[in-house]
Every structure is written in C-alpha cells, then in structure tokens.
Amino acid sequence: MNSGTLFFIRHRMERKSKGVGSMGIVLILFFILMTSGVVMADSPQTGKFLMRFPDVHGDKIVFVCGEDIWKAPVNGGEAIRLTIHDGQERYPKFSPDGSQIAFTGDYDGNTDVYVMNSDGSQVTRLTFPPDDDPVVGWNPIKNNIIFR
Numbered sequence: 001m002n003s004g005t006l007f008f009i010r011h012r013m014e015r016k017s018k019g020v021g022s023m024g025i026v027l028i029l030f031f032i033l034m035t036s037g038v039v040m041a042d043s044p045q046t047g048k049f050l051m052r053f054p055d056v057h058g059d060k061i062v063f064v065c066g067e068d069i070w071k072a073p074v075n076g077g078e079a080i081r082l083t084i085h086d087g088q089e090r091y092p093k094f095s096p097d098g099s100q101i102a103f104t105g106d107y108d109g110n111t112d113v114y115v116m117n118s119d120g121s122q123v124t125r126l127t128f129p130p131d132d133d134p135v136v137g138w139n140p141i142k143n144n145i146i147f148r
Contacts, residue, residue: 057094060118062101064090069103071118082120091135094118095143102145104134113147 051070054063062071065079067088072079083089087107094101098118105114105125111132116123126145127133136146 053091055093057098060094060098062092062094062118064092069101069120071120080120082116083123089114093135093137093145095138096140097143102135102138102147104147113145115145 051063051065054061056062056074059074060071061074062069062082064070067090068081068085069083069089069092070079070081082101083103083105085105085107087105090104090106090111092101092103095118100115101118102113102115104111106112108129110129111134112125112129113127113133113135114123114125127147133147136148138145
C-alpha cells in the first residue's frame with residue numbers, strides 16, 4: 001500500500017468524528033481489509049470465508065472471519081485469531097480506550113453479549129436468555145456496552 005493510499009485512509013478515518021456516514025466507514029474498512037495484505041494466521045482455510053463486521057481502534061482492526069474474531073494491524077500484517085469456540089461470534093466492537101472488545105456470541109442456541117480483553121483473554125458472558133442480544137457498540141462517555 002503506498003503512502004498516498006495510507007493518507008487517504010487516515011484522512012477518511014479522521015473524518016469519522018466529523019459526520020462521515022456509517023456506510024462510508026464500512027466502505028473504508030472494507031477497502032483497508034482488501035488492500036492491506038492482511039495475512040490470516042493459524043488457519044489455511046480462512047481464504048474461503050468473508051471478512052465481516054470490522055471495527056477500528058487506533059492502529060488495530062478487529063473483524064469476523066469464519067465465525068471467529070480476528071485482530072490485525074490496520075496497515076496490514078498478520079491477523080491473530082482471538083476466539084476459537086464452536087459457536088459463532090459477530091459484531092466485535094472495541095471499547096473507547098481499546099482495552100476490551102464486546103461481541104455477540106451464539107454458543108447455546110441464543111445470541112448473548114460477551115466481552116473480552118483486546119488480546120482475546122478473559123471472555124465474560126454479560127447477558128443470558130431468552131432474548132437475542134446483538135452488540136451495537138459502546139457508550140463513549142459511560143464506557144457501557146450498547147446492544148439491541
């Protein structure tokens with residue numbers, strides 16, 4: 001990726017707080033994933049899966065591939081798998097300080113809210129059945145997880 005492309009990406013990401021629409025952010029994140037040369041570690045078959053639900057904090061991007069959560073540098077490099085469960089994970093979102101990741105996990109036939117450290121350690125379940133609880137994001141002031 002050349003410096004002009006990186007400038008464009010950084011410029012667009014800085015505009016996020018200035019009113020860039022959510023569709024614009026999704027397109028930028030998709031562009032980053034497709035052009036950054038992200039290498040998926042620990043799984044040779046990941047090329048068969050679509051990278052989905054990206055979220056960026058600083059120089060890290062978190063996304064779902066093969067129903068597991070992965071983290072990679074925004075500028076490209078090796079992606080590290082953060083979750084290895086039999087169930088499905090979706091909608092990973094960095095906390096405002098980047099130390100935690102909230103996500104929706106489907107482990108028991110019901111989707112619930114989970115949170116883990118940004119290195120994948122200490123996964124904690126926060127909600128319980130009967131309702132599905134997809135993660136939407138974090139409250140930037142109160143540092144609480146927002147879910148539907």
